[in-house]
Amino acid sequence: MIAPPSPARTRLVPLNETHAAALQSVCEACHDFYRETTGLPPGPAETENFLADVPPHGDRSQKRVWVIFHQTTLIGIVDCAFGHPAPGDFWIGLLLLHPDWRGQGLGGDIVRALVAYARDHAAPRIGIGVKADYRAAQLFWRGHGFVPMARQISMLPGLGPTGFDVMQLAVNDRAQM
Numbered sequence: 001m002i003a004p005p006s007p008a009r010t011r012l013v014p015l016n017e018t019h020a021a022a023l024q025s026v027c028e029a030c031h032d033f034y035r036e037t038t039g040l041p042p043g044p045a046e047t048e049n050f051l052a053d054v055p056p057h058g059d060r061s062q063k064r065v066w067v068i069f070h071q072t073t074l075i076g077i078v079d080c081a082f083g084h085p086a087p088g089d090f091w092i093g094l095l096l097l098h099p100d101w102r103g104q105g106l107g108g109d110i111v112r113a114l115v116a117y118a119r120d121h122a123a124p125r126i127g128i129g130v131k132a133d134y135r136a137a138q139l140f141w142r143g144h145g146f147v148p149m150a151r152q153i154s155m156l157p158g159l160g161p162t163g164f165d166v167m168q169l170a171v172n173d174r175a176q177m
């Protein structure tokens, strides 16, 4: 098995059904984030959603979904895929930490580990879509060197037409921004 990314202070483990109860309570604790980015609260079976979700290009084999452990406590989730928006690129669909574990540098550690993982897998770029008016997330990703490349409008059930910035970070020398 290919090793997951290895952040300094947390452990990433492939998501499976045994994580369902703990992950659901993390998602419910993050209701502000769900409201902010989707206009809706978390659903009643978020683990099933993460497992069933298909990457934008439709190739499930390129999905990488890890839960985040601090020692024995499940504190968050990272949902990624290779091959979006361009072949080989590494796309971060979601990085989410329980509110009690934010602001201590753990998210930054995880981003650095994801960058190293993408680089080791020869991805030219890492991408993420960040809601255009979500200032905290914009600052977080810009602080890690991500640059907005394009604005996209998505139709969200809870919010209607919503602007997202596609942000990218070049991680291999051959990448052209």
Ligand SMILES: CC(C)(COP(=O)(O)OP(=O)(O)OC[C@H]1O[C@@H](n2cnc3c(N)ncnc32)[C@H](O)[C@@H]1OP(=O)(O)O)[C@@H](O)C(=O)NCCC(=O)NCCS
Pocket: 033, 093, 094, 095, 096, 097, 098, 101, 102, 103, 104, 105, 106, 107, 108, 109, 130, 136, 137, 139, 140
């Ligand atoms: C974004 C997130 C993963 C960052 O993880 P973290 O461990 O809190 O981040 P770090 O401690 O490494 O860095 C803190 C920085 O994150 C940013 N940040 C973004 N959202 C934040 C939040 N809700 N709470 C605290 N910091 C947040 C701040 O800019 C902060 O910078 P500062 O230290 O100068 O105030 C985490 O805060 C989170 O899960 N937020 C909600 C989900 C989200 O917004 N995900 C990103 C969009 S996919």
